[in-house]
Amino acid sequence: EAGVVQSPRYKIIEKKQPVAFWCNPISGHNTLYWYLQNLGQGPELLIRYENEEAVDDSQLPKDRFSAERLKGVDSTLKIQPAELGDSAVYLCASSLSPVGETQYFGPGTRLLVL
């Protein structure tokens, strides 16, 4: 069974540029999560989807971050414009349902903003 797929694995951009990350969850997993992991810290939830609905986006900085999960499968996280402080690893995870609890993580996208 394929795991959670993320791309790109690495991205370097200049500040004020836009950037997008893509995630393909494990087949059949209805719940999808985006996490932000700063250096030396544990991941922090940005947004959670149940199918195509964003059910928890309270930690997503909506002035510059946006996300979508069209058709309830793949998801895209976008930052526009990027700031220096956005340099971090962006993790995607999926689970069968929130009640199932066990989340499976992708390898992450490491973003560097110059």
Next chain:
Amino acid sequence: GDSVTQMEGPVTLSEEAFLTINCTYTATGYPSLFWYVQYPGEGLQLLLKATKADDKGSNKGFEATYRKETTSFHLEKGSVQVSDSAVYFCALSKTGANSKLTFGKGITLSVRP
């Protein structure tokens, strides 16, 4: 709000040494508890979990017991190997509308041959 506190790192051990990584939590209700591991260059992987008090999670020689009285979920292994070198994260989760993982800061373990 909910939080997870892990002991400060990094930790360096010799092969076959005993390992304990401390984790305590603060949460309302009855969270599930997890240990995730991140090997160099890889994504987070679930190592073990426990969903109720006194449950013991175990995997790959690692164990952790859900202690509600001390709000702890310490990770132990009797004999570490070089291949156990990784970053270990303790986390909690509650079901339902607030389902999300709350992680500790993680601790880096290095095992010397």
